[in-house]
Amino acid sequence: MREILDDIDRWRSDGKKVAVARVVKIEGSGPRDPGAAMAVNEDGEVAGSVSGGCVEGAVVSEALAIIGENAPGRMVTFGYSDDEAFAVGLTCGGIIRLYIEQLDW
Amino acid sequence: MSTSIYQQFTDYIKNETPVALATIIEGPGVGAKLLVARVDGVEKVIGSLGHPELDRVVARDTAGELEAGRTGVRHYGPEGQATPEDLIDTPTVVVFIESFSPAPQLWIFGAVDFTAALGRVAKVLGYRVTVCDAREIFATKRRFPMADEVMVTWPTPMFEKRGSTLGPRDAVCILTHDPKFDVPAVQGALSTSVGYIGVMGSRKTHNKRLERLAEVGVNSPEQLSRLMSPIGLDLGGRTPEETAIAICAEIIARRTGHSATSLKNTDGAIHS
Numbered sequence: 001m002r003e004i005l006d007d008i009d010r011w012r013s014d015g016k017k018v019a020v021a022r023v024v025k026i027e028g029s030g031p032r033d034p035g036a037a038m039a040v041n042e043d044g045e046v047a048g049s050v051s052g053g054c055v056e057g058a059v060v061s062e063a064l065a066i067i068g069e070n071a072p073g074r075m076v077t078f079g080y081s082d083d084e085a086f087a088v089g090l091t092c093g094g095i096i097r098l099y100i101e102q103l104d105w
Numbered sequence: 106m107s108t109s110i111y112q113q114f115t116d117y118i119k120n121e122t123p124v125a126l127a128t129i130i131e132g133p134g135v136g137a138k139l140l141v142a143r144v145d146g147v148e149k150v151i152g153s154l155g156h157p158e159l160d161r162v163v164a165r166d167t168a169g170e171l172e173a174g175r176t177g178v179r180h181y182g183p184e185g186q187a188t189p190e191d192l193i194d195t196p197t198v199v200v201f202i203e204s205f206s207p208a209p210q211l212w213i214f215g216a217v218d219f220t221a222a223l224g225r226v227a228k229v230l231g232y233r234v235t236v237c238d239a240r241e242i243f244a245t246k247r248r249f250p251m252a253d254e255v256m257v258t259w260p261t262p263m264f265e266k267r268g269s270t271l272g273p274r275d276a277v278c279i280l281t282h283d284p285k286f287d288v289p290a291v292q293g294a295l296s297t298s299v300g301y302i303g304v305m306g307s308r309k310t311h312n313k314r315l316e317r318l319a320e321v322g323v324n325s326p327e328q329l330s331r332l333m334s335p336i337g338l339d340l341g342g343r344t345p346e347e348t349a350i351a352i353c354a355e356i357i358a359r360r361t362g363h364s365a366t367s368l369k370n371t372d373g374a375i376h377s
Contacts (some may be wrong), residue, residue, distance in 0.1 A: 022201070103111060
């Protein structure tokens with residue numbers, strides 16, 4: 001998260017709403033460890049990353065939805081488990097669990 | 106107006122204070138935050154997860170994770186219950202604890218061309234870079250703008266003063282080729298718990314250095330096995346930049362314990 005703080009500061013000083021997605025758990029093979037973080041502002045601008053590019057697009061949609069609905073933070077899972085709402089998979093075959101929340105704290 | 110938790114969190118990160126952030130990611134109180142910072146060796150706790158006993162237990166665990174530099178998920182009851190029996194028939198509070206330790210250090214001894222290239226590559230990898238040389242005309246911030254710090258000093262006082270701050274995540278690279286400088290630098294580095302010690306020089310220089318180290322009593326197998334000398338992986342590169350990559354790649358491989366051969370030629374999990 002350290003590497004995206006400058007972008008977050010800049011957006012917040014411009015009065016933009018920001019959501020942050022953090023990897024909290026990886027099962028099997030995964031490109032980024034827990035703690036990898038990505039920030040999205042209300043205009044859809046992005047800083048940082050949470051995978052090798054496999055799920056970033058879906059994370060942006062989810063982050064924008066949370067900002068738009070002014071919703072509380074929630075867990076989002078990407079991977080092979082078939083009861084998940086998201087069709088996006090990881091090419092490496094792993095499962096990635098993210099926590100996405102608005103930066104309102 | 107009180108400063109937000111986020112503001113305090115970013116202030117701690119920017120001034121390199123060790124800090125850990127605990128967030129409820131599932132269960133009652135989702136989104137609540139507890140921040141634990143270690144300021145001058147004393148833990149400071151900011152924020153609340155909604156129950157004093159939960160705060161107490163999570164602050165204790167978060168301090169432990171911070172000490173170990175770990176990041177991960179833990180489960181509690183809403184009133185801080187932590188044992189499996191206590192968690193039966195209670196909603197589960199899932200807490201993500203993320204540790205932010207200060208950047209790892211790289212000390213480079215010797216203000217030479219290889220130093221500038223190594224400093225640049227190390228900055229890409231997130232190191233805090235310190236360049237040390239006893240020669241005032243070479244050890245200048247102007248020659249090493251990428252360095253966080255340029256010290257005009259001999260190795261021994263540097264290690265005496267700050268050697269205790271080096272740990273397993275940190276690295277010392279000795280690029281001087283000068284026995285006056287590299288023998289005390291090796292001695293100093295070996296007196297710390299630094300994770301990587303690399304010493305530059307041809308095989309001939311390396312062999313002569315071993316003789317000089319033996320003269321000052323550095324000759325035990327345990328000591329010599331810590332020295333990566335000649336420094337770097339055998340990539341066949343020539344330029345300072347290519348050499349810097351060979352050194353940094355060796356630092357990573359030593360930390361992870363991996364073989365540093367092509368994945369094409371190995372089996373098993375890539376990320377382990």
